[in-house]
Amino acid sequence: MPRFPDVSAASESLSTGVFSQLGARARALTAAGRRLYPLHVGDTWMEPPEGARAQAQRTSEHPGLHQYAPVHGLPELLTAIARRLDRLGHPVDKARLQVVSGATSGLSIIAEALLDPGDEVLLPAPFWPLIRGIIAKRGATPVQVPLWDRLDALDVEATLEAARSPRTVAIYLNSPHNPTGRVLPPDVVDAVVRFARRHQLWVIVDEAYQDLYFDATPVPIWAREDLRDRYVACHTLSKSYGLAGARVGYVHGCEAAMKAISAVQAFSTYCAPKPMQVAAIAALDEGDEFLARRRAEFGEAGRRTAALLGLPPPEGGTFLFFDASPYLPEGATDAMPFLERALDAGVMLTPGVSCGEAYARWVRICFTSLPLDEHDQALAALATALRR
Ligand SMILES: Cc1ncc(COP(=O)(O)O)c(C=O)c1O
Structure with missing residues (x-):
């Protein structure tokens, strides 16, 4: 059966809805000149080892x-x-x-x-x-x-x-x-x-x-x-x-x-x-020395993040995951009120529901996207959202 203009059922199931709601708010804040700390994506801030950078590769070699x-x-x-x-x-x-x-x-x-x-x-x-x-x-x-x-x-x-x-x-x-x-x-x-x-x-x-x-x-x-x-x-x-x-x-x-x-x-x-x-x-x-430096710095950032949230320190990776219920208004069915409050305080976080449908009230936070001094600033901003 022809399907046009519908697309495949498999691709239709690939929803990005939760992120777009927060994305629009983030764009508005950025347009208003606010700095947002990107603790939502799992990227890391350090440049790769020198020999592994794009600019180190030469057609002559x-x-x-x-x-x-x-x-x-x-x-x-x-x-x-x-x-x-x-x-x-x-x-x-x-x-x-x-x-x-x-x-x-x-x-x-x-x-x-x-x-x-x-x-x-x-x-x-x-x-x-x-x-x-x-x-x-x-x-x-x-x-x-x-x-x-x-x-x-x-x-x-x-x-x-x-x-x-x-x-x-x-x-x-x-x-x-x-x-x-x-x-x-x-x-x-x-x-x-x-x-x-x-x-x-x-x-x-x-x-x-x-x-x-x-x-x-x-x-x-x-x-x-x-x-x-x-x-x-x-x-x-x-x-x-x-x-x-x-x-x-x-x-x-x-x-x-x-x-x-x-x-x-x-x-x-x-x-x-x-x-x-x-x-x-x-x-x-x-890259072994680079990895050792990364483990030391990311481990420290993870410990500081866990301490703020009252969680055990991470054992690895770049994220922590927490139940945001204590920071939600009574009757809230998902973490959105807290995520929006964190965003208004300058911190972008990931809705826990993207990590599983049982985690609507949970939140994911990345601790490797910024150098330690900037990560501390992000944590200070997050602390204000945790208090309110
Ligand atoms: C658990 C896990 N697997 C796979 C990937 C994808 O990695 P890549 O950047 O190599 O596509 C990620 C990226 O965040 C991840 O967290």
Whole structure:
């Protein structure tokens, strides 16, 4: 049946409504000359390591810099990725690596490779807002399972069992976690893995914050022996190295998945941006000191943010997530009155509902988008919104 002028049902489900309401108010405030502190997006303020910046890449040193790269990725970058994973103590065979255009693209490619329209994916909530749409645009159903904010009160396996259906094919895990700032506890991951193995599910592991942890170095979920046969992991250089605009990441996983993933990659972006693949080599090879500095500064910003909000300090990532109920007027059904008050005080925050439908009264805050002195100014502005 012709559909014009309607668009696909999958793309119609991709709503941006909550953000646009706050966006209009933010634009009006900016037009009136107000400074707004951007604590809503997950960007980071530090410029990348020098050799990894766009301006450091030269056609004189890299002939063909602006030509297509091989679909799998530049061989030198694949070697640098393998070298770094090896250095971290978790070697991955180069043949099972696929370079992608950042984790957003990588996870879309994973969704296309592993899912069919009509499939269900268990999405423990709260979650990174875009993952819901990435699954939905494939025509699959993201099944939201409120979990990470209530681990003390829930039996993880029983909760996942209750959310599963015969159409469930995968579960998504992200650690360090956006938005809670937690590293998922090993006993919880044990329970998820037992569940996934029992029901023959794919386990999609999102490693966007692999280098941003503030306590002991966590063991990556994908490195578990009992996941070898059913994991796909997605990494990005966006968060680790301040390269969000570069659009470089990588995916690895078990053999069956990787064959499909490389095929889908060819039909998606063909290759990740070649000049930034070259830049990524420098980040991976020379960026360890930069990462240490980032962890120190972001950890401190996270602790100051948590202290203001009365939360435990974050263990990793770039966000904290809190229930805004104490700051809401009686009878409020969502966090909007607080979000608007924060905006009027100069601080942009993310509505918790974008991280899951159970979180209408919650709020996400980023602690890595500004240098510490400016972040302190943002926190002082936020403090006035918390008091009112
Ligand atoms: C958990 C998580 N996964 C993936 C991404 C996407 O990363 P990229 O910038 O590489 O597309 C983000 C970005 O915020 C994220 O928070």
